[in-house]
Amino acid sequence: MKFTVLDYSIFALLLVLSSAIGLFYALSGDRQRTVQEFLLANRNMGCLPVALSLLATFQSAVAILGVPSEIYRFGTEYWFLGCSYFLGLLIPAHVFIPIFYRLRVTSTYEYLELRFNKTVRIFGTITFIFQMVIYMGVVLYAPALALNAVTGFDLWSAVLTMGLVCTLYTTLGGLKAVIWTDVFQTLVMVAGQLAVIVVGAGRVGGMAHVWHLAEREGKISGIDLDPDPFQRHTFWTLAVGGIFMMLSLYGVNQAQVQRYLSARSEREAKLSCYAVFPCQQLVLCLSCLTGLVMFVYDRQHPLAPNQHPGSHDQLVLYFVMDVLRDLPGMPGLFVACLFSGCLSTISSAFNSLATVTMEDLVRPHCPGLSESRATMLSKLLALGYGLLCLGMAYVSSMLGPVLQAAISIFGMVGGPLLGLFCLGMFFPCANPTGAVAGLLAGLAMAFWVGIGGLLQAMGGTGGPPPSNSTLLPLTGNHTTTLATTLLASTAAPLSGLQRFYSLSYLWYSAHNSTTVIVVGLVVSLLTGPTPPHTVDPRTISPLLPRLLCCLPPKYRQRLCPGGQDPPQDTDHSDAAVKPKGGVPNGLAPSGHEEEEEAGEGQGYIRTVGAPAYALQETSF
Template identity: 70%
Template sequence: MRFTTVDYIIFALLLILSSAIGLYYALSGGKQRTTQEFLLANRSMGFIPVSLSLLATFQSAVAILGVPSEIYRFGTEYWFLGCSYILGLLIPAYIFIPVFYRLRLTSTYEYLELRFSKIVRICGTVTFIFQMVIYMGVVLYAPALAFNAVTGFSLWGVVLTMGLVCTLYTTLGGLKAVIWTDVIQTLVMFAGQLAVIIVGTAKVGGIQDVWSIALENNKISGINFNPDPFVRHSIWSLGIGGIFLMLSLYGVNQAQVQRYLSSRTEKEAILSCYAVFPCQQLVLGLGCLTGLVMFAYYQKNEIQNPEMIAVPDQMVLYFVMDILQDFPGLPGLFVACLFSGALSTISSAFNSLATVTMEDLIKPYYPGLTESRATLLSKGLALTYGLLCLGMAYISSLMGSVLQAALSIFGIVGGPLLGIFCLGFFFPFTNSIGAVTGLLAGLVMAFWIGISSFVDRMAAGASSSPVLNVTSAPDVGNLTTTVLTTLLTSTMAPKGPTGMKRFHALSYMWYSAHNSTTVVIVGIIVSLLTGPMKGRDVDPRTVYLVLPKLLFFLPERYKEKLRFGVPHVAEDNPNLIVEEKSCNGFLNGNVKGSEKDDMEESAIGFSRTDGGHSYVVQETSL
């Protein structure tokens, strides 16, 4: 099973087109001469390309290979993850996106400094960089390894080609190039998956045969209402645990937030989040259908080389090469689809890492940096992270089984990061000490569970030699959660685990929820013990007071207490505080005449409405 000339041409066209888009944006428009253009596309993008880019960022190669493999072996229960998409996308659209967009951020972690302090911002940034650097090598090496196994391509030739092409168009074209290549790559992904489904279904005998074979072999799963958190998949772990996974991806992850911030308006940013919902459902459905078609095909046809699919991630590529060998060009289309997923994820990683490094770790300490030098440095950072990605891919190749432990550890970083943002958004009395302590507690808990779970499974494998199952990635693919779902799980779990070992068996779908909850609980307790933050010291633009909204039926005086003293924000312009802080307390209403002039002279940081009557006064010098 080898590529034909037509397959090589189709695959090469994808790489050439991606590079051409980067070159185009390097030579047109503003020519990537400012950091705003390079990192945020001059905040000029429409919601359609942004939404497709949001989808492509986490529809990685691991997902394209993993979801069908999951369905092939365990049935369609995984499909219920789609239930989590509703709240997992509505909450970012209503809460996270408006706050981030109105604050005019570049890095998500700027929010942590506005809400807490600089040390919290740095902790968040360093955690994110650690997460992404590990992931970059993995997402590049894993599909290249599977591709090499079934097509005979040179492994390191594929790794170098992908890494260099991706680095080229990201460094030259900035975020605009990343978003528009994501659009092209998304379309290629859909085309590749559809080609496999159509041809595979025809070879099985039709969609009815696919369904009946799956039904006869118990691959069509019912709803599992078992509330046990140690059960691998249930409606609760997929539906509720999945919400936390989605929030860590589409709510607070830098790669996604950066796309929201590149939108022309706040409305377009929110629309892009809405538009992702049907796309995600479609992608999940295509992945599940591919798995069912693959299962039905091999029920009717013998697997010629069983050793080729010993590793689950190779199953899909083997199936593709098997059924499409009589259709020159279609194998190349699917491989282009596979590597589109990898390219879109890696390019997003390069760009987001360059952004947080520049905005959080360089600019604050070099305020005199000129715009031209900052832009050049941003491009240098993107290039550096691209080369680092190749190095991480090499390290991944040396890790062997330890790679799975690295994947597990990386995947659970998203939960603590979500937790620290939830502390800032929903609990206005929490302080920076509570935030840092909560983040550290969440990371410790996450690493403890992940490593212990891995060690326990390795011990079980050594004693009973069970068949290992690499859990597939969710269709949202990666940065935080792709790896979460590639955790090693055994089809023969240790019998009757007790004590702490029982806790190690927690379903991977609960990891993000568990770790983010740990951050919130520890952060609240430590904040209360060390002196809660006073409402008047909190920038009201950085919090979302959920309790007054949920308990809307309470009398006004009780709802006011639930604000914890946070000043009100004007309904028509959320950037403006309507209760200004002065030396005499709060002044309700508009400020006019000489009072306005006096306050203007004494205020530190304020803004006015278009009419010039209302002021935002954060502090005064009186």
């Protein structure tokens, strides 16, 4: 199972084209000379490229390897995760996008300062940076390790090449290059998976035969309506628990929100969210069909004893190299598909990390920073995070069995951040003290259950994972898993904390976000809730008045600042921004005198005598 010259050529072509896109956007348009262009693509993207970029951001290589392996081992029950996609994308479109887009934020965590204070913003930012820095090295190293074990593809050549190419086009081309390379890489991912399915199904007698044999072998799962949250996969776990996992990714994650904010209007941002739904279903179907074809092919063409994979992570690659061995260039296409997932994920990580670092940690302390210097610093941050990714990949190579814990961190942190934003948007009484206490409690709960589950999965010895585990997450396009969920159900009944640690990973976002909300509300009430008149109505969900419509007016007024729904859909493109002395629609409360502090290419609106939330950044 070795690569040919043609395979290497196809793989190299992927790298060249990805780099070319970055160079094109570095030398065209405004040449990434402003922060708006570099970090937000000038807020001028259409819904289709944004939708494909949203899809590609978390459709990582570990998912391309992990989902077919899940179907091969446990059957098609995982397919029901698709039921969570509808609400998991509809809710962000109507709850989170309107708030973020109308506030004209660049970093998601700017919202936290507008709603609470700067301390909450910093806590949120640091939590996100920790999450993504740990994650991006693993997502680059893990598939390269599996590829090296199966094909002999040089491990560190793959890691260094992918990391450097990704750093190159992200640093040069900014978000616009990231989005368009995501579009190209999504097409490569679909082409690679389709090629494997078509060739594999053709060699075992067609897709009808694949389905019939899989059904006879018990791999076509029925609907399991068991409501037990400690069961690894049931219909309710996948369809309902999966919604919260989707919300943590598509609702509040900076990498995704940044794409919404790059759309040319709020309507385009919402349409991009709608467009992701069929794309997600297609990708899930391709991954599941790959697993079924792999299962049937293995029954008819078993591997030689010396070819059996050392771990379940390598199942897909052994299958691909065997089924495509007589077709020159096709293994190279699948490897291009695999590393397209890597490129799309880590480039999004670089860009989002550069954005939050610039907007949340640098700008507040350097208010006089000129536009040209801010843009250059943003590029240097993207470059720095790219090099840090390579360092994290090296660290990942030394983690051994702790690699599962590193992957799990991504999922552990997503739920508490979701809870923090929901606390701010749906509970006007929540105060900054409650927000910080809730976030810390949510993170503590996440790591307590997560690490406890990991140690239980390892038998409490800290040794290597059991033989039926995997180093790659099995959550579709969401690499947010915990080691305890990678195990099949055990025959021995669990009790006490052991049972608590066996909570399905798909309930983790729901569990941890609920912890944040409950603790945050309790602490807020004990320390003095936020007075309704001090809450900026723009930071509260526009759906809240409708949710409280059955309450008497006096209670509704107390629980919902503003008393009425905000505008449903307004155009917040740059054309809507008044060039002198004006503000974008809905940004500053009326009835106050405004003064403008303008720098080089950048303006600030300060409302004299207004609450602190009236200080915002906008582009002139």
